Amino acid sequence: MSLLSKLKSVAKQVLRPEQKAKPVTEFVYDTLPWIDKKDADIASFINHFPAVKELPYDLAEKLAFWRDNGYVILGKAIDTDWLDQLWSEVEELVEHHEKYQTQVRIDLPEYQANPILPVKDVPKTVLNGPYIKFNDFHDNSVIGKKIMLHKNIVTFLEAVFGEKVIAMQSLLFKYGSQQATHQDFAYVVSEIPSHLAAAWIALEDVQIDAGPLSYYPGSHKIAKFNFGNGIFFNNESTLNPGDFATYLDAACQKAGMEKKTLLIKKGEVLIWHAALAHGGEAIRNSALTRKSYVCHYSSDSAYKHHRQRPTEEPVRRTINGADVFVNPTMPDQEDIFTKGKMM
Ligand SMILES: O=C(O)CCC(=O)C(=O)O
Incomplete structure (x- = not known):
């Protein structure tokens, strides 16, 4: 697979004029x-954070772990009935793909020229196989939105950002991504690049040979990679994602950081920092699936417009005090999977 085909299915960073003049490094x-600043005072923050009593985990402990390691794992975070409902909708999407516009990214050589297509234009055998990412399925699905904005995830992120959380995008995987090591801020667009986090939600127990996610604890603090034109990868970059991966793996190893493999169970969630170095390990047994739902988030001050309509006021759906924007490009496909309303 080429380096380009391993890129994320997200819009590339659009350079603002001041970024062109002086690269961001x-x-x-x-x-x-606040939590990434010197002397972040978690105890005093917690005293003023009202949601703290409603959580099934110790928020202060999780915040301290996040500050030091750049990630947290939430055990038994999401009801598995919700995850089964989500996956049954994905199966329906594939089975009757000719009815749906949902976009899919296909990282196979024969799709290299045109890797993002609506599912209706992709054969079922391809949709059911590896190298597939379903983009923004939450647009279509009520349960997809409910999981994305689950209290256990968004309350933690509200504490991390110190403000309202906005969900930006989602990816659904049936198989491991095998994506090279990267940090998300280089690819996922938010007006304030540090206001970014992601949740990796296990839709089944992760098996070691299924190409699990891997990550370097503490890597959110290493020096940023420079693509030749700053820390964002875009059309003017002189270095590429392969160089980024080589740099990150070497820098983490040099700093003595041990790569961890994510072997969590169905319903458990890994939440990671904008700058946590992570990637997908090789699939060692191609018969094994690794069903997962990955959601990216920003804050109210850093993500104000849907990325496909940056000049329009977004239509918002609010769940658990966090927002997700309705997809302005496909109004007829929004919430077509309705079963989640009853859950
Ligand atoms: O799940 C994976 O294997 C990779 C996901 C990922 O790296 C991402 O969405 O940023």
Whole structure:
């Protein structure tokens, strides 16, 4: 597979004029989430954070772990009935794909020229196989939105950002991604690059030979990679995602960081920091699936418009105090999978 085909299915960073003039080489300290600043006072934050009593985990402990390691794992975070409902909708999407517009990214050589297509234009055998990412299925699905904005995830992120959470995009995988090591801020667009986090939701128990996610604890603090034109990968970059991966693996190893493999169970969730270095391991047994739902989030101050309509006021859906924007490009496909309303 070529390097390009391993790229994320997200819009590339659009350069603002000031970024062209002076490349960004680090996150701006003043705009960092409070927890990433020096002397972040977790105890005092918790005293003023009202949702703390409603969570099945110790928020202060999780925040301290996040600050030091750049990730947390939430055990038994999501009801498995919700996950089964989500997956049954994905199966329906594939089975009757000719009815649906949902976009899919296909990282296979024969699709290299045109890797993102509506599912209706992709054969069922391809949709059912590896190298497939379903993009933004939450647009179509009520349960997809409910899982994305689950209280156990968005309350933690609301604490991390110190403000309202906005879900930006989602990816659904049936098989491991095998994506090279990367940090998400280089690819996922948010106005304040440090206001970014992701949740990896296990839709089944992860098996070691199924190409699990891997990550370097503490890597959110290493020096940023420079693509030749700053920390974002775009059309003007002189270095590429392969160089990014080589740099990250070497820098993490040099810093003595041990790569961890994510072997979580169905319903458990890994939440990671904008700058946590992570990737997908090789699939060692191609018969094994690795069903997962990955959601990316930003804050109210950093993500104000749907990425496909940056000049329009977005239509919002609010769940558990967090928002997701309705997809302005496919109004007839929004929430077509309705079963989640009853759950
Ligand atoms: O699930 C995976 O294997 C990779 C997901 C990922 O790296 C991402 O969405 O940023």
